[in-house]
Amino acid sequence: MSTAEEGTVPAMELEGDASNTLTDNLNTNTNNISGTEVPENKNGNAKVLQRLDTVPDIKRDTSGITTQCIAAGIVNLGSFAAGVCTAWSSSALQLMTITTETHLDRVAEATNGTHPKLMLTSSEASWVASLLCLGALWGAVPTGLISEHFGRKKTLLYLALPLVVSWILVSSSPNVYGLYVGRFVGGVAVGAFSVGIPPYIEDIAEKHLLPTLANFYHVHFACGVLFGYIIGMVQSTSWLCVLCVSIPVAFFIAFIFLPESPTYLVSQGKYSEAKAALRYFRGIDNDIKSEMKSLKEYVLNYRKTRVTFKELFTTRTSVKALIVSFGLMVFQQMSGIYPVLFYAENIFKTFSISLNPPGAAIILGFCLVSSTYFSTMLLKTVRRRVLLILSFLFMAVSLGILGIYYHLKASRLSSDNTWVPLFTLCTFVSVYAAGVGPIPWLMLREIFPSNVTRRATAITAGFHWFLAFGVTKLYQNLIDMVRPGWTFWNFAVTCIIGAIFVYFFVPETKDKTLQDIQNEFNGIHKGKKHRHVIELESISEA
Template sequence: MSIELDADNNLQDEIREPLIIPERKILISDDPPQEQKHQWMVYMSTIAAVCGSYAFGNCAGFSSPAQAAITEDLNLSTAEYSLFGSILTFGAMIGAITSGPIADFTGRKGAMRVAAAFCVAGWLAIYFAQGTISLDIGRLATGYGMGVFSFVVPIFIAEIAPKNMRGALTTLNQLMICTGVSVSYIIGTLISWRVLALTGLIPCAVLVIGLLFIPESPRWLAKLGHQKEFETSLQKLRGKDANISEETAEIQDYIRTLDALPKAKMLDLFDKRYLRSVTIGVGLMVCQQLGGINGICFYVTSIFQSAGFPSNVGTIIYAVLQVVVTALGATLIDKAGRKPLLLVSGSGLVLGCFLVAVSFYLKVHEIALKASPIFAVVGILVYIGSFSIGMGAVPWVIMSEIFPINIKGVAGSLATLVNWFIAWIVSYTFNFLMSWSSYGTFILYGVINALAILFIIVVVPETKGRTLEQIQASINS
């Protein structure tokens, strides 16, 4: 990583050193085959962490199947239930703001424990709710847990995974979010809303128990100067017989250069040396959300109804498709690369928006009315399939890779906050835009997704097959 510090050229040279192979003689290579078989602790740690992602999905998927029953049981008005649904996003924004400092202060495992505690408290408040106050407090608490999980889970996975496995393992974050949403949609039609709330406790319990048996992020331990704990954690993750000396030296070299820099504050993110990584991280979050995903996700049932397609069938197909395609993306991300998946995904989003726009145009102008539902269903499925294979997961993977560890907390919080804020804007404005022009709404989303493709081509680097230190060095040089 090359950082321009005019006052100290020596420091500039030091920061480049981790990548100067002839001087350090640190060989940067793929994990030896004999060490790959000892990665069971990496898998176990990832499985424990993505229970938080599943809990995230539970929170996001709860309100849709529970809406009718909660409204009837608690005699809620439309406005009261709308507040209940939307307050989740505000809780997530608060969680995003505080997630970085929490993860830096208590560790990645500590931040996941905090998120799980808020989710448990929130679900219990919803389960015992007899009115709007307890209901809204519970929803706000689960939203806070979501906000923290959305930051810390991909960060933790990226920091523990070998470079050749990092993309696929980090993508499991999005896969489990989709799975949590889909399971909530499906079982929410079979059980009461109070029991559905209790099911949200299960992934939290599994997560908390799992955290007892997995190591802390070695990079976070190295950052704090806990040398013995750092080496122990890395050894556990790579296997007791693995040679970790080269990876240890590379991480320590990088940490030493960062220790010479002042502790980052929010305003420091706009410094020249960090500007590119912040632009990439925040820009991808804007691209992910501004293309309309939350508007379509929240109102997919009404979209199918408007198109004249059975909403229950459409929603189940939608839910299953996003899980299957997200799993496919997880298998491809370390083979095809991050950038190609983003470009394929963005192209599919533009096509999906175009097809839905055509559907609504035909319906509004009463042209080929039998074809209108076909265009709508195909367009929505192309859209969610395209989103799931790239734009859903890859921005989180790249965000976990590009920020130097000294700014990872504050920069990650900013990127996550922007993500949730744009998500709120899109979900809030969707119905207003549809009232203005149904086909115009999807043309607008299509144009935004086309601009996202341009942003990816021009700004976003490929990070496949490179260590975190290499990635951050090249971006911030």
């Protein structure tokens, strides 16, 4: 998830023979930089090149902007599918969980397709919801290394398979263990998408488009959550799974027509294929010779500056950056965002709102989508620290009001009211999507050097999903032990502590260079003052 520096393009690591191949080809095929075709066996398969020439692109898109946006939209169908997996439990678990209102004699008679309808206890339901995050942990960490060896496109394309298998298991399992396995397998794909999609976007996007296209992941994830809430209106677990499985199928069909990442192709010495792919993404009016040359030089030098996981934890600036990124993920997840998304309908039902819980969940999802969409504009104008602190504080206020309302309602000091829980939760997800949600991921590209970012991202993403699993699983335990009011107050206090953490430990990164940020990590804060003194001395001497 690294941002390319000026005049360079993000690249992947080279290992063993791939590095030797690249060096040999650069030394023996210098004519390829000027655009001259070279023999097939050193620059890619002729059938692949022919297929790239016939890939349906936007012929009138001379600048390549539309093509890049469409490609980013297609690959982010993976994040859309991840959002659907997250929202599924909100609707499905309401249809499958045993409550005090459930008549046991009717449970045995209920059917779901050809199998008896599964009825889960609250503990089993919490496992079904949280195992998605545990699977995501195992999918996120190795995906970066896998994509470096097998290619960005192949890795992402084949992730549609575990998602399809997951929905088949969920829809047809005769017992709860099949649900567990299905959710875990789907989580592997969800975690892999969170790490595998951003590098592909970085490889195909021009620098001025990268901030916008990088935010596509968060927007599509939010749209997937909203779609999951909408299809929850069908009130049938079988139909829910049928509609959900259509997303990875559509992703596979659409993504198969897109080219491989130009960076990966260059790393494998397939220059003709890389040039064809780059021409596809840049449009017919852009000259790609200089970019190809920069890409080759960047890939060739990347091996010299790459770091191992061990070095990542031994460099002072990297360790401090990891502390910042881990801290942000801790407070992001401990705020309770995933329990709210996973159990949206159940929460609204707990507060006895007069509005239909699926309808309230749809409103919640719409607020999440709209705030995520407009967060791009906020990130361009508002400083990171300010937005993080305000986001945490507003989240704390929203959760605190919700906790107070629950206690007033439990004490019969307040009658049932629809707008209080709906408004507070919509405010909560809106301010989360505007700041606390995207900024920790954005700062990964700003506080780490480009040769460190992808390893740091894999570790941070794994930590993110581990926290999401823990919070989602323990949420039901908190509800059972201290009731919803104290649970939401606990999340509110965590948000306040998160704001304090940002104030004291998180550096401002907006409009700052990597060197400025690393100087701050090293305790060097006198750069601007020193320049100011020099300027005054120069004026006095004149």
